[in-house]
Amino acid sequence: MKISACRVIVCSPGRNFVTLMIETDEGVHGIGDATLNGRELSVAAYLKEHVAPALIGRDPARIEDIWQYLYRGAYWRRGPVTMSAIAAVDTALWDIKGKVAGLPLYQLLGGASRDGVMVYGHANGNDIAQTLDEVARYAGLGYKAIRAQSGIPGLASTYGVSKDRMYYEPADAAIATENIWSTAKYLDHVPKLFEAIRSRFGFEHHILHDVHHRLTPIEAGRLGKSLEPYRLFWMEDPTPAENQEGFRIIRQHTVTPIAVGEVFNTIYDCQTLISEQLIDFIRTTVVHAGGITHLRRIAQLAELYHVRTGSHGATDLSPVCMGAALHFDLWVHNFGIQEYMRHTPETDAVFPHAYSFKDGYLHPGEAPGHGVDIDETLAAKHPYKSSALPVNRLEDGSMWNW
Numbered sequence: 001m002k003i004s005a006c007r008v009i010v011c012s013p014g015r016n017f018v019t020l021m022i023e024t025d026e027g028v029h030g031i032g033d034a035t036l037n038g039r040e041l042s043v044a045a046y047l048k049e050h051v052a053p054a055l056i057g058r059d060p061a062r063i064e065d066i067w068q069y070l071y072r073g074a075y076w077r078r079g080p081v082t083m084s085a086i087a088a089v090d091t092a093l094w095d096i097k098g099k100v101a102g103l104p105l106y107q108l109l110g111g112a113s114r115d116g117v118m119v120y121g122h123a124n125g126n127d128i129a130q131t132l133d134e135v136a137r138y139a140g141l142g143y144k145a146i147r148a149q150s151g152i153p154g155l156a157s158t159y160g161v162s163k164d165r166m167y168y169e170p171a172d173a174a175i176a177t178e179n180i181w182s183t184a185k186y187l188d189h190v191p192k193l194f195e196a197i198r199s200r201f202g203f204e205h206h207i208l209h210d211v212h213h214r215l216t217p218i219e220a221g222r223l224g225k226s227l228e229p230y231r232l233f234w235m236e237d238p239t240p241a242e243n244q245e246g247f248r249i250i251r252q253h254t255v256t257p258i259a260v261g262e263v264f265n266t267i268y269d270c271q272t273l274i275s276e277q278l279i280d281f282i283r284t285t286v287v288h289a290g291g292i293t294h295l296r297r298i299a300q301l302a303e304l305y306h307v308r309t310g311s312h313g314a315t316d317l318s319p320v321c322m323g324a325a326l327h328f329d330l331w332v333h334n335f336g337i338q339e340y341m342r343h344t345p346e347t348d349a350v351f352p353h354a355y356s357f358k359d360g361y362l363h364p365g366e367a368p369g370h371g372v373d374i375d376e377t378l379a380a381k382h383p384y385k386s387s388a389l390p391v392n393r394l395e396d397g398s399m400w401n402w
């Protein structure tokens with residue numbers, strides 16, 4: 001079997017998605033997600049110009065060799081654009097391998113380690129009262145784990161609070177919108193949110209929170225400590241992680257578990273975090289961290305150090321990534337949780353999939369490969385729309401992390 005075509009499909013059913021389609025001379029095809037929110041066309045160009053021509057004529061069964069060819073062979077290693085492109089190829093090749101074998105991807109990895117994949121949904125509101133109502137809605141939908149975010153008094157907008165309560169899309173303007181941030185206001189408000197959640201709902205659900213890279217390590221230590229009575233499942237991205245050693249400071253001050261890694265793209269981004277046991281959950285994903293092949297290496301390093309997986313699963317990762325992630329999650333022994341921000345019905349129609357939600361768990365289904373396809377005719381009706389993620393400034397105008 002040989003790769004006969006390699007095409008990039010960009011569509012926007014409510015938000016932008018980049019999908020790689022790999023076709024073979026025997027009629028089997030596979031697809032991979034290549035979406036990098038706000039930077040979609042850079043990955044599309046990388047794939048079209050530098051990857052697709054080199055794949056034609058290769059044996060699609062040689063997944064490891066093709067991965068190494070694209071990673072080592074690029075000379076310019078790592079980075080979100082390169083690694084998302086490699087991920088798309090890798091995901092499409094695993095999809096083909098599954099279809100050829102007639103087996104769902106999780107069976108190729110070693111079979112299921114669990115019966116279902118526990119996911120968390122996103123409860124958010126402009127204030128604590130609205131967020132509580134949303135927590136109640138997710139609990140009613142059967143979720144065992146719920147992420148909670150709320151607007152901060154005195155700040156006009158905040159990360160994680162959506163216009164539409166169910167479908168969150170932060171990349172909402174062609175030129176990035178500017179938000180204003182105050183760490184002091186945030187740190188005073190957040191414990192009140194979790195106090196309210198635990199007093200209304202008790203401790204039955206796992207509750208999570210995303211700090212979205214906004215604190216310094218010592219501030220994150222303070223937040224983690226102040227949230228200890230509410231026993232969070234995790235505190236996510238408390239501080240930017242370019243300086244991995246910074247997490248030592250957080251660890252010295254709190255036992256609130258820490259999750260990090262949605263913006264990481266290789267094992268080297270989390271080597272210190274994992275090997276020094278500075279985090280509890282690694283959030284690298286199929287699409288941004290080099291596909292199933294590389295995610296497996298990260299998870300297996302993590303397993304040595306009691307770190308569990310908690311893959312990113314925002315709406316800007318396409319259903320193709322979600323499908324592949326669920327096979328990975330069903331298999332990987334040191335699984336923690338999977339993020340599940342629902343896609344809109346428009347997106348689901350473009351990407352028919354075998355995965356399904358029941359009682360707080362997702363299951364990847366039994367279709368061969370990863371079980372997600374693309375309806376190209378429908379995709380063509382939703383053309384690309386330029387959109388950027390917001391930026392953040394402090395109240396005095398200095399740029400800050402969004």
Ligand code: GCO
Binds near residue numbers: 315
């Ligand atoms: C999450 C993430 C997202 C990101 C988004 C950026 O935890 O789901 O932080 O909300 O902001 O994926 O494109």
Ligand code: MG
Binds near residue numbers: 210212236237
């Ligand atoms: Mg996050």
